[in-house]
Amino acid sequence: xxPSKAASRTTTKQSLVPLATLIGRxxxxxxxxxxxxxxxxxxLAKKGExxxxxxxxxxxxxxxxxxxxxxxxxxxxxxxxxxAIYTKxxxxxxxxxxxxxxxxxxxxxxALPRALVAGFVxxxxxxxxxxxxxxxxxTFVIIDGWTITVGSVGDSRCILDTQGGVVSLLTVDHRLExxxxxxxxxxxxxxxxxxxxxFGGNEVGPLRCWPGGLCLSRSIGDTDVGEYIVPIPHVxxxxxxxxxxxxxxxxDGIWDxxxxxxxxxxxxxxxxxxxxxxxxxxxxxxxxxxxxxxCVVVDIVPSDHLTLAPTPKKKQNTFxxxxxxxxxxxxxxxxxxxxSVGVEELFEEGSAMLADRLGKDVPSNxxxxxxxxxxxxxxxxxxxxxxxxxxxxxxxxxSKRWEGPFLCTICKKKKDAMEGKRPSKGSVTTT
Numbered sequence: 001x002x003p004s005k006a007a008s009r010t011t012t013k014q015s016l017v018p019l020a021t022l023i024g025r026x027x028x029x030x031x032x033x034x035x036x037x038x039x040x041x042x043x044l045a046k047k048g049e050x051x052x053x054x055x056x057x058x059x060x061x062x063x064x065x066x067x068x069x070x071x072x073x074x075x076x077x078x079x080x081x082x083x084a085i086y087t088k089x090x091x092x093x094x095x096x097x098x099x100x101x102x103x104x105x106x107x108x109x110x111a112l113p114r115a116l117v118a119g120f121v122x123x124x125x126x127x128x129x130x131x132x133x134x135x136x137x138x139t140f141v142i143i144d145g146w147t148i149t150v151g152s153v154g155d156s157r158c159i160l161d162t163q164g165g166v167v168s169l170l171t172v173d174h175r176l177e178x179x180x181x182x183x184x185x186x187x188x189x190x191x192x193x194x195x196x197x198x199f200g201g202n203e204v205g206p207l208r209c210w211p212g213g214l215c216l217s218r219s220i221g222d223t224d225v226g227e228y229i230v231p232i233p234h235v236x237x238x239x240x241x242x243x244x245x246x247x248x249x250x251x252d253g254i255w256d257x258x259x260x261x262x263x264x265x266x267x268x269x270x271x272x273x274x275x276x277x278x279x280x281x282x283x284x285x286x287x288x289x290x291x292x293x294x295c296v297v298v299d300i301v302p303s304d305h306l307t308l309a310p311t312p313k314k315k316q317n318t319f320x321x322x323x324x325x326x327x328x329x330x331x332x333x334x335x336x337x338x339x340s341v342g343v344e345e346l347f348e349e350g351s352a353m354l355a356d357r358l359g360k361d362v363p364s365n366x367x368x369x370x371x372x373x374x375x376x377x378x379x380x381x382x383x384x385x386x387x388x389x390x391x392x393x394x395x396x397x398x399s400k401r402w403e404g405p406f407l408c409t410i411c412k413k414k415k416d417a418m419e420g421k422r423p424s425k426g427s428v429t430t431t
Contacts, residue, residue: 040273083221095119
């Protein structure tokens with residue numbers, strides 16, 4: 001045997017790796033790619049209008065465990081609990097149905113922000129068709145691997161506490177009192193913003209939208225309030241490093257009493273279950289039970305870590321802008337700083353204009369030639385749909401070029417109403 005052949009055989013033998021070793025490597029790699037989620041929740045009821053959702057067995061591809069993702073949500077109802085219950089039961093299905101079938105994981109994550117907008121609006125339309133008058137805030141969190149996507153309307157909040165001890169706000173509070181941009185939008189759409197007038201002409205309480213008396217500018221439901229109270233969510237998508245982090249998702253029964261910083265610091269080093277209980281307990285200890293109080297804590301950690309290590313407390317720094325209630329522009333200004341604390345910002349948008357949030361794609365059925373409504377996902381003939389782009393006319397079957405996205409008649413009416421293009425009937429209710 002020649003030396004070259006012997007060397008070749010030696011090299012071949014050295015390059016062979018046992019099958020068990022290869023499988024082990026793949027399993028270890030998968031564990032590193034997918035974090036472990038540890039969650040806990042706690043709640044105290046005053047009115048019975050808070051609801052939460054924890055669903056950890058969702059699958060992008062039905063029957064494929066490797067496509068698993070998890071959903072966590074807070075629904076803080078007002079003027080009754082029917083809107084909160086309906087949204088809890090239907091929002092996830094409406095969001096998922098707005099994502100193209102057969103999408104890869106990356107495509108699925110990229111489509112998720114737009115799907116959240118469609119799902120929120122569809123849920124609102126469906127609930128309003130029931131003729132009930134309650135409403136609800138929504139903070140809806142979808143976790144796929146290390147990627148977190150949050151859609152929110154109202155004043156429930158989701159904060160992210162990273163291993164570096166920095167607290168980041170992943171939602172925007174849609175309260176008329178604090179959010180100047182939302183006040184301007186509501187008045188431009190035909191609503192009136194002011195405080196409650198009491199006997200003698202004195203004004204009391206927070207700023208509210210009239211008719212209706214709601215102190216929020218975005219929600220799902222609220223049929224008896226003007227359509228300028230919109231269900232279009234603020235959406236933020238971030239990706240964590242493998243150092244992980246902790247999410248605290250809670251209703252305003254927490255945030256009216258504790259700042260984001262106080263809530264995060266109060267429970268560092270505790271398990272998710274104990275952390276949720278402590279946050280609720282701290283809010284109760286400070287001012288008593290003034291409102292429904294609900295908290296969900298989710299630890300996102302490497303799969304070989306069972307708990308989050310205690311995080312050293314830090315003095316106030318430049319990131320404390322995240323700790324207060326901020327309007328959309330403030331969140332955008334500080335958003336890029338997330339990358340310096342092991343968090344990459346992938347997407348953020350808070351516009352209340354539906355056409356700005358649905359993209360330009362034209363979903364269609366190539367077999368039937370039907371076009372799909374970008375909100376309710378119902379197939380329609382080209383003659384029955386309307387472009388959400390104001391520059392486009394009603395589409396006819398003879399059109400050569402179409403500019404999407406397209407809306408069915410019902411969803412187009414909803415869009416016009418949200419933009420103040422038709423009068424809305426309202427009666428006085430307060431929350």
